[in-house]
Amino acid sequence: MKRAVLALADGTTFEGRALGASGETVGEVVFNTSMTGYQEILTDPSYVGQIVTMAYPEMGNVGANPGDQESVKPHAVGMIVRNSSEQASNWRSQETLDVYLKRHGIVGIEGIDTRRLVRHVRTHGAQMGVISTEDHSPAALVERAREARGMEGLDLATGVSTQESYLFTTPSPNLLGEVPRPAPELRFDVVAYDYGLKRSMLHFLVDVGCRVKVVPAGTTAEAVLAEKPHGIFLANGPGDPAAVKGADKVVAGLLGKVPVFGICLGHQILALALGGRTYKMKFGHRGANQPVKDLTTGKVEITSQNHGFAVDDASVKGKAVVSHINLNDGTVEGLSIPDARAFSVQYHPEASPGPHDARYLFSRFAKLMAGE
């Protein structure tokens, strides 16, 4: 059993056992309260540069499998769990969590009081941290965590975005032996800006009839409009929206010309494009149980979330309608700009992991494009 140490920039340290790859990793320490879907979380590009703490203590129970990847590889730079299962038990499992992390070179730590860590982050805010399986000197590790650059002002999205455009036309796979659905008729050409998108989003777009062209984050509005798409999709992604180079300008150039649907970072960039502001939250929303109210219907959706920045509601006043709010803290969860046929949500209607209550938003986007 190999030792590992976690050190936070504020000097707090935890000692536990090594999980996954050996070595040292630096990142922003955040927590996620979802009880399922650790593999989807690890492979969500929004976690780039982050060390994710899973609040639910038993992890790795179902191992890892190729079908539950949200991108080609894990993007989180570290993983913190209370207990990782030595046995993976699920009919689709191909390897244990530990083996999976090792294979992808992800350094992790287990056997620490993760509830203490979550409470600490809740109270003191997300901050930089270091996990090391090699250097067990807390003081040195704290020093390295202090020196590490934070997430604010960092353009992470451009880094994880695709370098080349590509076409995506695969509907959601039937991974659980569901009754096969007829292939969707692809009626809409959609350009998806990849700020770090999750595979499920593309599947769900195809499911509602989109032929999706995924383009790099830096693609210009002109280039996109030249293709005369039926709609623009702004994907999720990591980090500070204000730092994504030129994205707000690009989106401003698209707004009003073609229907737009944004999710998470895409939602924030849409707000910036309108001249709104975003801010860094104390510890963000990461989990699969966030209640969101649709202010137009009054209905509550249980949503999957993963964000550390949010849109300042005052900053978009008069420019967009706040369509959804978070019932826990009142933060902006959705914007609607009817004149521009654009809308966006802070949360993740594609879930993966999490509840699928908001999947209808993909259909709403299709209807918008169909002019319904």
Place this chain on the structure above:
Amino acid sequence: MPKRNDIRKVLVIGSGPIVIGQAVEFDYSGTQATKALREEGVEVVLLNSNPATVMTDPEFAHRTYIEPITVEVAERIIAQERPDSVLPTMGGQTALNLAKALAEQGILEKYGVKLIGASLEAINKAEDRLLFKQAMERIGVALPKSGYATTMEQALALTEEIGFPAIIRPSFTLGGTGGGIAYNREEYEAICRSGLKASPTSTILIEESVLGWKEYELEVVRDSADNVIIVCSIENLDPMGVHTGDSITVAPAQTLTDREYQRLREASMRIIREIGVDTGGSNIQFGVNPRDGRIVVIEMNPRVSRSSALASKATGYPIAKVAAKLALGYTLDELRNDITRDTPASFEPTLDYVVVKVPRFNFEKFPHANRTLSTSMRAVGEVMAIGRTFREAYLKAMRSMESGRTGLESPELPEDKDERRKVLRDHVRVPRPERPGYLVQAFREGMTVEEVHELSSIDPWFLRHIQALVHEAKRIQEFGKLEKVPDEVLRAAKADGFADRYLAQLLGCTEADVRARRHEKGIRPVFKRVDTCAAEFEAYTPYLYSTYEEEDEAPPTPRQKVLILGSGPIRIGQGIEFDYCCVHAAFALREAGYETVMVNCNPETVSTDYDTSDRLYFEPLTIEDVLEVSQREKPVGAIVQFGGQTPLRLSVPLEKAGLPILGTPPDAIDRAEDRERFAQLIEKLGLTQPENGVARSHEEAYRVADRIGYPVMVRPSYVLGGRAMEVVYDQQSLERYMREAVSASPEHPVLIDRFLKDATEVDLDLVADKTGAVLVGGVLEHVEEAGVHSGDAACTLPPHSLSPDLVERMKDQAIALAKELGVVGLMNVQFAIQGKTIYVLEVNPRASRTVPFISKATGMPLAKIASLCMVGKTLAELGATQEPEFRHVAVKESVFPFARFAGVDVILGPEMKSTGEVMGIADDYASAFAKSQQAAGVKLPRSGKVFISVKNDDKPAVVDLARRLRSLGFQIVTTGGTHDYLATKGLETQKVLKVQEGRPHIVDKIVDGQIVLVINTTFGKQEIADSFSIRRESLMHSVPYYTTVQAARMAVGALEALLRKEQTVRPLQDYLARK
């Protein structure tokens, strides 16, 4: 959507007596619901026949009807109270069935009453298997292959399609009574037959077996705006085939990927919408094929349930309370989460700990019953434990069971290698209550996870953890001595849930040694909060569990506090009555300004509701766990006398460890329980007890019995609910008893008393304060003669046959006993009256089973008064010096689980068998007894044939009964002896053959539905065996039966009352206001 303004007065239906499958969890839900409705200014009318519940306390509802839960009674209440709504989703299957009947018979419509929570249509769609199947087909949710049968012919035809094994489920029964799994045609026919009988609609569902599939439950809540949330997912460790109430279950689900979990979640949402549960909670059960993930829905309960109580305790989300408010029209986002205060109830709880529930069985009470667990529930109670890992929660749950085991001990197995292997494999394969111990042993003997999985179908993930625990135990044992175990190994073992007691066993030292070592090294638990949100938000409710980690997040307050120890898992002999007392202690002491600290591990109860006490520790009731709590909380003292034997057993070690025990000193309890000291006490006070002796060996037992003279009453010392207590009539039977029933030894002596024949038994409960003042709460006379366990006997308050002089003498004796023992708090005395002699049978200086009954019947809250006395108040200060006076009569009747245990005799004896009780309250004994019978589910006949067959001693007594029955218009049917005896008294009766005399005999007539009432008393082993089928078939065919002449006499009186007098219903508040 705000509150509806058309709901102002609501009839809430409770679940009636505690029975298997419908237990204390419905007191928890009903109490929450009545509280929630009152909070909203709604007038609450409550119907529940169970006096031992907290919800029937007169201050919970505005109008509390402790009356039989029948259509006739409900209609009278509705006519009298004119509620605008009925809330049927809080009282289990009983309430749902009543609501269904009220709706279908047009009673609701007649009085303009609406159902809230669930409509008739929703109830039918969820409960009627055929409608449910059609509904599931509409929304594309799969079910196991199945078909319906209303006749045996149809049932047989279905085997073609479905094959074996097949599962048979009767419609509209609770806990699956009458159902089962058939592996061949013979079993199939037998189960189908009993299922058709058990179902009130004579309908059974026959299903494809999904044995061995993984089983899950989701707790779903929906509001009037169609918002749906999943409160909790639960995974059964025991795969499909074992009733979920009999399964070890774990929350949250452990072995599903997110993709699979979301599929169950979405299916649940579609189901609750399709079934049409408008507002409130539902429970949905699924089977998942472990090989390909295929899912099938098993069933849906459109109401709160045992699982929703578990889910509420597991998550901190109060489903029943929320459901009650949603029924008034609120939406989820309008309700607050009590625990976080600032966030709404419209979210899904997320856990950062693991919860394990383990069922508690009482098969030892029914030695002839088949112990294989199946689809008909047999557990009588359960425990829940919370840990940060599965291992920790699992072992904490195991040690909460009070089975004398801590989870990893080896069971007994044959020495012979082949035989041993065979037995072990059988126990791993077949689900029985003791299987967990054999899983442990399988790993200890080298079986692999794959082998054990192959045999048991238990998910390898769970097995791997159990195997790891076994290996860990072995490593620890190899250190040989406690001193040699490194600190980090000890700490890791504690974090994995190892009990100090088990570590002591492994290392050959005492539990105290392990504790001392831990404390010396600072290896102590920390306490964390159950907060619904995995620490995302601050929690304000101190609902705590222990774990071995770093951060303690709930430091004690500086307030004066009292520790209240609960009663652990419900079992026969230690039921809801004790939880009631603990809850009352918490209420009274909180009101008196103390901080109340509750320790308990039973998820069903009101005592483990997070707002019953100021701080709730959801912990095992073992010396280890209680000491860790008490040493940090430093209470002024602990209340151990309210929770039954569980906390009482801890009182001496707790006191030794420095925890002050409030009220009656532990030594007084010992004086009452130790037979020799007790004899001295009786002698000192000049009282009388039955001649008795203590035997520490077989020979001594025979000597004592000879001296006293047969028949004698024998039992092991320190037992609960008369466990292994018997009346033996001769030396031969005593030899058998000593050989089979108990192992007498110097540490575990056997107690032998003269059996008092034809004696009347009496229960007396009192409260004493520190000045020696005593308040007698009530005197209960048993209906059945002495020899029937007091927990099983029917009884009346006030006594129905005893002279006032005798009653006064008993009170004087009880007061003298209380004073001599220095009782502060509650005390119960059991007397037997033979002729004019008063015998003291037992003195229990603690809360008794009868406390809630007396409190309900008299309006005197004995447990509250007692708890205040225990913290130093006097009865005078409390204004509780006058014995309560009242003009009504209350009858307690017991309710038995015999129907669930095939082959078990219903005859009553000194060993307690009942699971619950009901109260009948009226102005006269006959009417009150009639109500108690109806409340207990006995359908008293109005006309027809009464069968009488009694032992010789009882023959004179039945002459009068037979005459009275005849004058009521009943015909009398008798067998030989009784027939001839009655003939000599000039009563001609219709003679019928005994079973051994040829056919058609009496049992044929019972089965045939020709008999409406059975009066059958027997004496002697052979006679009991011969008449067994009469009683058993009466039970199975719902023919009322009485097995003692005293109860029969009361029943005849009840029939007279029913046939000759108008029955009335009246709320408790009115009865109590009349005095």
